[in-house]
Each structure stands twice: as C-alpha cells, then as structure tokens.
Amino acid sequence: MSNDSNQKGGGKSLFALQRRELLMDELRAHGAITVRDIAAKLGVSELTIRRDVNSLADGGLVSRVHGGATLRSPLDRTAVAGKPPAYSYAIGMVVPSLDYYWPQVISGAREEAEGQNLRIMVRGSAYDASDNRRQVQALLDTQNIDGLIVAPDMAGAPGRELLRWLNALPIPVVLAERRTPSDIPAHRLEWVATDHAFGAGMAVRHLWQEGHRAIGCLTDTSSPTSPHVVRGWQQAMAALNIPPENQFYGESAKLDNGERAQHFDDVLKRCQETGTTALLVHSDTQAVAFVQHCVDKGIEVPGDMAIVGYDDEVAYLAEPAISAVKPPKRYVGKVAVQLMAARLAEGRMRPVHRIQLNPELILRESSVGAQRTTHEP
Amino acid sequence: MSNDSNQKGGGKSLFALQRRELLMDELRAHGAITVRDIAAKLGVSELTIRRDVNSLADGGLVSRVHGGATLRSPLDRTAVAGKPPAYSYAIGMVVPSLDYYWPQVISGAREEAEGQNLRIMVRGSAYDASDNRRQVQALLDTQNIDGLIVAPDMAGAPGRELLRWLNALPIPVVLAERRTPSDIPAHRLEWVATDHAFGAGMAVRHLWQEGHRAIGCLTDTSSPTSPHVVRGWQQAMAALNIPPENQFYGESAKLDNGERAQHFDDVLKRCQETGTTALLVHSDTQAVAFVQHCVDKGIEVPGDMAIVGYDDEVAYLAEPAISAVKPPKRYVGKVAVQLMAARLAEGRMRPVHRIQLNPELILRESSVGAQRTTHEP
DNA sequence: TCCCATTTGTTCGACTTTGAACGTTTCAGT
DNA sequence: ACTGAAACGTTCAAAGTCGAACAAATGGGA
Structure with a gap:
C-alpha cells in the first residue's frame, strides 16, 4: 500500500532515483552502508535514507539491517522466498555485423536475457572504431542503459583510443569476441571470446x-x-x-x-x-x-x-x-549477458572476469x- | 583479511548480518568455530556471538556445540523441519594446502555449493603430482563423486602426465588456479585462475x-x-x-x-x-x-x-x-563451483570455459x- | 497563476541491539 | 562421582535506531 509508489506518472522527481542509485553504488563498493553516513553524505535527513533503503529492500535489492543496509545476503530471511527482484536492467549491445556470425551471438544473448529478466537493445555497426563509438554513444544518449556489451574494432590507434574510452565509461562494459591487449591497462573491461x-x-x-x-x-x-x-x-x-x-x-x-x-x-x-x-x-x-x-x-x-x-x-x-x-556463438552471447547480469548485481566487489570458450x-x-x-x- | 583499521573518526562496527556472514565464512573455511575466537576477532562480546550462533542455529544453518558451532551436521537432530537437504551432486576438491591461500578458496567454493545444493568433499594434498593423483584417486574410490575441482602440481613430466590423466577422467574436471598449457591438448579441462x-x-x-x-x-x-x-x-x-x-x-x-x-x-x-x-x-x-x-x-x-x-x-x-x-581467492572457489554446476547440468553441449579473474x-x-x-x- | 499530489523533514515514544553482572549448566579431570 | 573452570543465558540498563504522525517544501499540470 505504501511501497511501490511513483507508478501513476505523477511527480517523478529524478532526485529520489539518483539518490537510490548512489546508495546502490556505495553499497556495491563497500558491501554495506549506514543510514547515518549516507544521510550525512547527501545532506538529507536520515528518515529519507531509511525510506530509500526500505523501498530498495522491498524490491529485494538490499538487505535491511539495524542501522543501515548490506548487499542482499542469503542469510536474510525477510524477503519473499519465491520471487527474487522484479527489477530490470537495460543492456545495450553493439555488434559489427547483423548478417554474418553475430545473429547467433545476439540470439544467445537474448535467450539468456529473457531468463534473467533483462532488456537488450542491439545496434549494428561497421567494422570501424569511430562508427563503434558513434553507435555506443547513440545508445547512451537515447536509451537509458545500465550496461554495454560490445564487439569493437580494436585495430591501430583509433582502436586503442576506443578501448580507453570504453574502459572509462560509467557503466559496466563486456567485450564479446574481443580481448583486451595486455599492454593497455583497460582494467575494468571484462570479456568473453572464443579461443x-x-x-x-x-x-x-x-x-x-x-x-x-x-x-x-x-x-x-x-x-x-x-x-x-x-x-x-x-x-x-x-x-x-x-x-x-x-x-x-x-x-x-x-x-x-x-x-x-x-x-x-x-x-x-x-x-x-x-x-x-x-x-x-x-x-x-x-x-x-x-x-x-x-x-x-x-x-x-x-x-x-x-x-x-x-x-x-x-x-x-x-x-x-x-x-x-x-x-560457440550462442554461448558467447549468453555468457556475455551472464557476466553483465552478475556485474550489475554484485557491483565492484566482484573481480573482473575474462572468459575463453573453446570451439568445436x-x-x-x-x-x-x-x-x-x-x-x- | 578485512578491515581492522578505522578509516576516520567514527567507530567501525559490523552490522549483525555482516557478522553472521563472516561467521559462516569462518565456519565454511574451518568446519567449526569457537565463540571465544570469533568474539576476539571481531572485538565484540562473547554474548553477542552466542546470540548470533543461536540465531543461525534457529535458521538451521549451523549446529550449536558447547563452546562454539559447527557446520550443520546430519547428526544434529534439533528440529528444523521442512528442509530436505537432498544433494544433487557431490564434488571432490583437492588442494595443495590447507593453511595458506586455499582456505579462502575452499570457503568460496563451499558458499557457492551451499546455494547450488551441492556437496563438497575437500582433501589436502602436497605440492606434488603423484600425491595429487593419490588424493584424487582416493576420492574417486571411496566417495561417489560426480565432478572434481583440483589444483594439481603441473611441473615437469609427472605434471603433464597428471594433466593427461585428469583430462581422461570420466567425470568433469575443473582446475583451480591452474591453466592448461597450450602445447598439451587437454581439451576437456576447464579452469579458473587469477591473472x-x-x-x-x-x-x-x-x-x-x-x-x-x-x-x-x-x-x-x-x-x-x-x-x-x-x-x-x-x-x-x-x-x-x-x-x-x-x-x-x-x-x-x-x-x-x-x-x-x-x-x-x-x-x-x-x-x-x-x-x-x-x-x-x-x-x-x-x-x-x-x-x-x-x-x-x-x-x-x-x-x-x-x-x-x-x-x-x-x-x-x-x-x-x-x-x-x-x-580473489573466494571467487576462484566460487567460480570453480559455478563452472562445475553448469557442466553437470548442461553436459557436453556446453563449450569448455576458461576463466581468468583479476586481482586487486x-x-x-x-x-x-x-x-x-x-x-x- | 494556483492547486494538489508527492516528497522530505521534525519530533518523540517504541523498539533493537549490545554488553555487564551474576546465577546456572556443562564438561573434563581428579 | 565430585569439583572447579569455562561456557551459557537471564536480566537489566545504556545507547542508538526506527517509523508514525504531522508539518513543510517541492514541482508538474490545469
């Protein structure tokens, strides 16, 4: 009755959402937060933070504890046993071809996304770094994506520059069928690639x-x-x-x-x-x-x-x-989505994964x- | 492992839930804990730990014993109905040390196994190929294991021979903190290793x-x-x-x-x-x-x-x-179990996964x- | 512009968590 | 079996958190 607010389309004060995102960031970074610290940090009252935390806890995203909140823990018995979070993320996907090879990758990704309750938005690009970047930017601008799966062109200087740019994006990025070269410290990029x-x-x-x-x-x-x-x-x-x-x-x-x-x-x-x-x-x-x-x-x-x-x-x-x-093209897509889902759920505490799949x-x-x-x- | 130093002015105490998670970690790593040790380690009173232990015992997660707690054993008849612990698969795990590095890997593996309803049997071994093999053989002979997670010694000819042997086992094998050398076609072996x-x-x-x-x-x-x-x-x-x-x-x-x-x-x-x-x-x-x-x-x-x-x-x-x-030691264990669980569930259609995790x-x-x-x- | 729904803040009594004290229970060694 | 030491848990009090009720502020639509 009280939870599940802002449905009617009334005042969708972005600020509350931003606060909750920030709260989740903090949580992913440190594993736990105190109501007091967050309230002080954001300059709002503790009650407000408590309300945020409760709302997130109702959504199954965090575990409520006396004094603050932690990442959802298996020890937390409070939540609804049957349905884990009904929350959904949107993932952007940029691939270099929609004719050859990639349709199956996309299909695998879609299949997995469906099971994980994620939305995927695909864009085709050219085999070319600057167009890759343009397509990614378009997704970032027009859609509200929480994560990015991309198969960029990595050749030459523009390729490296693109990688650096992807590495610095504020959302998690997973490369598909690409690997980060060891001489460029793209330490946040995860990938899945066929060996x-x-x-x-x-x-x-x-x-x-x-x-x-x-x-x-x-x-x-x-x-x-x-x-x-x-x-x-x-x-x-x-x-x-x-x-x-x-x-x-x-x-x-x-x-x-x-x-x-x-x-x-x-x-x-x-x-x-x-x-x-x-x-x-x-x-x-x-x-x-x-x-x-x-x-x-x-x-x-x-x-x-x-x-x-x-x-x-x-x-x-x-x-x-x-x-x-x-x-294993479908698996490349599938595993990319799995990586992304896990990253979105666990945040920074999770180490960077880099996965090779063997072909047949x-x-x-x-x-x-x-x-x-x-x-x- | 975690914080024992204060960052700034305020006191840094863990939330009850975090304490309990830590307690479960410790339990999974060592099989048993004493109230006294944990209280000292966390700097809280023994009474608090006792209360935690009781709460976990009520939830059926641990078995109370005089002086501490152990992982829930089948011998423990204290209540807790409606929890049929019908394990799906049994996984053997052979690691080269039970003192250094590996306890955390095991802990991560146990934690994941718990969620996946798998049973794990751990054996310590020496840093030595022939002993590795002996321990694996012992697991195969005496227990009825469906999968094997192992960190073998791979040095020299005995190491290669051991790898070949592992590759030919009739059950799936996942290497932990080891990789297959590219010149030996151990095409069925999967692995998780820190980069x-x-x-x-x-x-x-x-x-x-x-x-x-x-x-x-x-x-x-x-x-x-x-x-x-x-x-x-x-x-x-x-x-x-x-x-x-x-x-x-x-x-x-x-x-x-x-x-x-x-x-x-x-x-x-x-x-x-x-x-x-x-x-x-x-x-x-x-x-x-x-x-x-x-x-x-x-x-x-x-x-x-x-x-x-x-x-x-x-x-x-x-x-x-x-x-x-x-x-990321606990993740190494965790991902190894995930790989094994997926392999046992999906069978041969699933491509061989080889995963690197980045340290911090x-x-x-x-x-x-x-x-x-x-x-x- | 005003109005009304929504969000945020304040107050204060209720509630939780924790630990010290202290009597009771358990265990291991005479 | 007896006994002392350790572990246990009940009770109580202190510290601090929680949230209901109501007031104030905010902001989008008529």
Whole structure:
C-alpha cells in the first residue's frame, strides 16, 4: 500500500532515483552502508535514507539491517522466498555485423536475457572504431542503459583510443569476441571470446591425424579473428614438428569474382609447390568459394586437397560439405549477458572476469579421407 | 583479511548480518568455530556471538556445540523441519594446502555449493603430482563423486602426465588456479585462475606512479604462481620502458632463519647496486619477513625501500602494514563451483570455459610515499 | 497563476541491539 | 562421582535506531 509508489506518472522527481542509485553504488563498493553516513553524505535527513533503503529492500535489492543496509545476503530471511527482484536492467549491445556470425551471438544473448529478466537493445555497426563509438554513444544518449556489451574494432590507434574510452565509461562494459591487449591497462573491461587459436589447433591436429603432413592456412585479413587463427595454426604446426618449408600461408582480402578466381589459382599453385595437401580456410564463406573453385578445376576434395573451414556459418551448404571449426556463438552471447547480469548485481566487489570458450570441430566430407579415423583431436 | 583499521573518526562496527556472514565464512573455511575466537576477532562480546550462533542455529544453518558451532551436521537432530537437504551432486576438491591461500578458496567454493545444493568433499594434498593423483584417486574410490575441482602440481613430466590423466577422467574436471598449457591438448579441462601477471603489472604501475624508476622482483620459486608473477613484472617493466640494468630480480627458496637473514642482506646489496628503490615480493609471508629485516637494519619502509607483497594473506600484520596484490581467492572457489554446476547440468553441449579473474591491489603504508598520488593502476 | 499530489523533514515514544553482572549448566579431570 | 573452570543465558540498563504522525517544501499540470 505504501511501497511501490511513483507508478501513476505523477511527480517523478529524478532526485529520489539518483539518490537510490548512489546508495546502490556505495553499497556495491563497500558491501554495506549506514543510514547515518549516507544521510550525512547527501545532506538529507536520515528518515529519507531509511525510506530509500526500505523501498530498495522491498524490491529485494538490499538487505535491511539495524542501522543501515548490506548487499542482499542469503542469510536474510525477510524477503519473499519465491520471487527474487522484479527489477530490470537495460543492456545495450553493439555488434559489427547483423548478417554474418553475430545473429547467433545476439540470439544467445537474448535467450539468456529473457531468463534473467533483462532488456537488450542491439545496434549494428561497421567494422570501424569511430562508427563503434558513434553507435555506443547513440545508445547512451537515447536509451537509458545500465550496461554495454560490445564487439569493437580494436585495430591501430583509433582502436586503442576506443578501448580507453570504453574502459572509462560509467557503466559496466563486456567485450564479446574481443580481448583486451595486455599492454593497455583497460582494467575494468571484462570479456568473453572464443579461443580461436585453440580451434585452429584442433583443425590442424585433425588433418594431421588424417595423414596430412603439410597443412596450409588461408585467412581473410580483414577479420579481427584472423590473427588468432593464424597463431593457433602456427603453434600447432610447431607442436607437431612440421617444418616451415611444408607450411603454406596465404591471405585474401575481399575480392570480387574475377580477381578471386585468379587468387585461388595462385593459392593452388603455391600449395603444389610446397606439397600442401590440406588447408585451413578462415571464414567458411571463403572456404565454400574455394571448394567450388577446386571442384571446377577438377581437383578432388578431400582426395587431392582436404579443407577445413573456420566459422561454420555456411560450410554445410557446399558440395562436398565442408568440415568446419564452429565457435560457440550462442554461448558467447549468453555468457556475455551472464557476466553483465552478475556485474550489475554484485557491483565492484566482484573481480573482473575474462572468459575463453573453446570451439568445436564439426567433421564433414571435405576433410575425412579414405581410411576414416576416430576424431580425437 | 578485512578491515581492522578505522578509516576516520567514527567507530567501525559490523552490522549483525555482516557478522553472521563472516561467521559462516569462518565456519565454511574451518568446519567449526569457537565463540571465544570469533568474539576476539571481531572485538565484540562473547554474548553477542552466542546470540548470533543461536540465531543461525534457529535458521538451521549451523549446529550449536558447547563452546562454539559447527557446520550443520546430519547428526544434529534439533528440529528444523521442512528442509530436505537432498544433494544433487557431490564434488571432490583437492588442494595443495590447507593453511595458506586455499582456505579462502575452499570457503568460496563451499558458499557457492551451499546455494547450488551441492556437496563438497575437500582433501589436502602436497605440492606434488603423484600425491595429487593419490588424493584424487582416493576420492574417486571411496566417495561417489560426480565432478572434481583440483589444483594439481603441473611441473615437469609427472605434471603433464597428471594433466593427461585428469583430462581422461570420466567425470568433469575443473582446475583451480591452474591453466592448461597450450602445447598439451587437454581439451576437456576447464579452469579458473587469477591473472597473476595482471596483478604483478598493477603493482609495478603503482610503484611507478609513486615515483620509483627501478623496481625489483623477489619471488619464491617453489610456488606454481611465481612464473606468472615474474612474467607480469617483466611485461610491465617493458611497457614502462625501464631498462634492464634497473631491474633487479631475485629468487628465494624456503630458507630457515639464519640463511634467510644472509639472503636478505644479499638482496639489499644487489638492490643498492642496481639503484632499486621498490620491490614486488612474492608470497606476502616473505614480504613480512623482508620488511622485518629492513626495519631491523634501519632501512626505512617505504622511505628507502617501498614494498608490495603478493597474496595478501598476512600483509596487514606487518609493521608498517604492507601493500599487497590480493587475488580473489573466494571467487576462484566460487567460480570453480559455478563452472562445475553448469557442466553437470548442461553436459557436453556446453563449450569448455576458461576463466581468468583479476586481482586487486590493496594499498597500505609500505608503498605509499611522501606525496600520495591517486591510485589509478 | 494556483492547486494538489508527492516528497522530505521534525519530533518523540517504541523498539533493537549490545554488553555487564551474576546465577546456572556443562564438561573434563581428579 | 565430585569439583572447579569455562561456557551459557537471564536480566537489566545504556545507547542508538526506527517509523508514525504531522508539518513543510517541492514541482508538474490545469
């Protein structure tokens, strides 16, 4: 009867809300507050703070104690047993593509958000730091978001500057499929990312077990993922003691059809020179085009050339179907939301989490040879 | 661990709820408490603690015993109906020490397990792969465990062999404060570990901001943590462009008192030679001894030599109190249990998670110089 | 502009928490 | 079993917190 006020749309004095936010901040920072201190700090009467605390306690956000409040504690038996807080946060999400890869990440995030009673607002951006920033700013300005999940472009100086800016935002930020470089002290940024190096290594080991002894790597340098794939490929090659002269490495930028055919011919020629019989192709879109090209030229897949794609977006569409490393995209979104929810609930006391997820290797026809072996990477 | 020093004028007493949480922590860490100890530790009367214990016992959270309390045991028949403690899963936990560092990890794990309705069985082990394996085997044989959390010794060939063995176990395994090396394909092992390199870097940047330009590192090579601390120190030194001739690096194994004094004298001499005015000392136990040594020799801390310890177990006890990097120990335990619970619930579809947590830098007297600067790492 | 709903402040008796004193209970060692 | 020491809990008092009732201030809409 008395709680649950300001519903009618009457005087929505922002000040009360601000006070409560501040109170929650203080609480998250120190774990507990006294009514007296907060009242003194804000220059309002203690009764006002008590009323704030009670209102927050009714919402299940804090535990009322004699003299103040603490973060909600399991020992607090006062609250309604059934329903933990009916409070909801809004999370902004900025991703670099709404066509490729990211829809599944968003879908995972949405699914998790629904369960956690959170709202998610997604914006697409370009693969470009300044546009990332513009989109984030738009969310901050127009929506009232409590947290941000973002997959920024981190290349070069603008990328670093963007990271610094994100790190300094007043709301928690979680990076998706990005990691903070160790030389920039972005100590507040949390992240979830697929361990692409592990995925590439898994592919290499699979091809090794299929009998290949010269395994190449063809990547798309326009993608932020590419360096990790290359690193994983190199590490695995080194661990398997494959000499450098049996290592073919090629790069492709975005090409249109004519150039692409030419480029693929070059790749095949260099494979022949180095004796390469298997390729890890980053971005399975490209893998599909490459397999197509091979088939057109009469090169048998996997007989003459085994292929493993990276991303598993469209790999199953090719003929023959392409084996691919499949990042746990939905889980990336899901875990990002979990991180954000936990951060919003626990505040600063919670240590910064940085999470890697391992991808999975999906075996299809393009890499499984005559004598099929068990697929233990 | 927490505050025993007053910040400003007013008295700093804990709220009843906080006291009870602390009491439960202590209980989870050690299995039992005495009223007297807790009262002394918190500086309140024994009667107050007794009242707390009774209240918790009424809630069915602890078992009263003469002189203190224990975790609620099945033997305790005192009332409390309607609480069927049907555990879902049993988790084994093997840690290398029950004195240092690990009690807090266990406490965090127990706390989380309680909420998730899991049972945890802890075994102490030696810092030694073969004993690790023996303890795990004992758990597998005698208890019927569904999952395993373990902090194995990973050094050398026996360590790798142990990892392979763990990876092949039929139950899920989560490593605590350990990571899988990238060259061994332990693809099923999940882990939670503190990012000690980050912690060391944070300490170095703090000392740099305090005006130090030659920052040394003294580590205890017997600890598995040590390499990460050294790596973080090196990276930070490189990032700050501190030339190698201003870098002192020393190692200490376990020494008894006579040798230790000699060793510390050597360290101080080499610091003088290299112009080192600040040291990061791994294992704060050692830092305490070192500060003691400095004080005995008339070397001012932080005036002549600034010190930051690593681990924050006993750093606050020294005179002057030692600044220290504090790993989020209870969260390590907590997150390990979360990982395990999610794995047991979701099965193989869930991708392998590998989580790093960032430590925190606690500033005390031993590193904060004349002109105090803001502590932005 | 005024009006009315909402929010904030003041006062003061009721209530909580804590600790000292002191009699009772429990436990371990004769 | 007996006994002394420690632990326990009842009672009471001091200190401080809580919130009902009412008064004052605030601010958005007619």
